[in-house]
Amino acid sequence: MTSSATQPAKDSRNGHFAASYGHRYMTRPVPTDRLPDESNPAAVAYQLLKDEVELDGKPAQNLATFCTTWMEPEADKLIAEGLHYNLADEDEYPHVSEIQKTCVNMMADLFHAPDISTDGGGMGTATIGSSEAMMLAGLAMKFNWRNRQLAAGKPADKPNLIMGTNVQICWKKFARYFDVEPKLLPLEPGRYVVTPEQVASAVDENTIGVCAVVGSTFTGEFEDVKAINDALERLNAERGWHVPIHVDGASGGFVAPFLYPDLEWDFRVPLVQSINISGHKYGLCYPGIGWVIWRNRAAVPEDLIFRVNYLGGEMETFTLNFSRPASGVLSQAYNFLRLGREGYTTCMTALKANADYIRERLEATGDFDIMSDGQSLPLVAWSVKESAPYTAFDLSDKLRERGWIVPAYTMPKHAESVTCLRAVVRENMSRTLADDLVDDVLWAVGELNRTKPKLAAEVIEREANQEPIC
């Protein structure tokens, strides 16, 4: 607790001191349907909100999220200090703007963008997360397709986008918000990524692009970008199409370059035009920072770019949102400078080692089927064996009793018979915490094995004793 929370606060309105606790809102509910009539001492407002938020799950035990829950104190300081710089005000804050460009250059280089020197730098922008980033990339694909269709005298009113049903919800949002038909390729039990053959049979001349996920939200697996590229290249050559690939690297974009540097998933693959990445996932920053990086300037249609001069000099803007704090960009730049390739590699290697450790211990119990492949994101996805008297949902609920947030969910359409649990390994997952987690899973399984059959028997007995409804 900070000192401002523990010190009595001076109420500026009537000059008396008000302790954080003992104020009127400690004995009356805070209004939630209208603005309070009176003001409150700062310490009271702080304490009320802090106490309420602390009722939520503990971020360190939230294994559902891919988002960072811990950064170094220096980063925290920089983030707080960056809050009052508006990233959109490039003319007023040219150094902040340069820092953003440096980050874009670093990522374009990391992802092997081919034309950085001729373009005068990488092409991309900071966003609030991967959702905004992929929407910009999706719009670029849509506009490029439309321009090609119109130039060829062909209709441009029925764009479609190819993706697996394993895509994150942002892709379905994009399709609906921007009037693009989503062509969703089905998965099946045991196969949770799309195949190049599926992609090739779905593409047509109205396809604006193909989304390949590097780091599936469901199992962490990487789609085979190179194989999808090869299938598409053949089709494009045969039919005279120009269907590109967008890589959703929300999670994998900061994992693959460090753990699997030889894996070709980025701009080394010829048809990859754009990549979205969440800085706030394995970029190791707090929520609020994502990036879209294009292959080169030519991949970004002019229609996407606006030029404004009302903040001073002329600047280009191509984001969905305008104003936002510089903090996210500063936190990303901090990590780049602080960690470098060496630090990211060390960190990702440690995450993978702990994910492997959790996977091996869970597998050794014989109670589960492991669904993540151990060669992609540092996470463990597993299902409960069919013979168990409890479900994945029961196990997830039981773990909440020990504070762990481990989500259970059904796989997407056509594979929905499979239910999965997933533990995302992030920077704050030490080997000790990993052991605590597995020990608690074992405890939960013991409890469920002991009580579930009993519960089932009780329900059967209760139902048998019920009067028939007539």
Ligand SMILES: Cc1ncc(COP(=O)(O)O)c(C=O)c1O
């Ligand atoms: C593969 C994938 N794409 C996109 C997103 C959306 O990312 P963001 O939360 O940064 O908008 C996620 C989030 O989990 C994701 O896993």
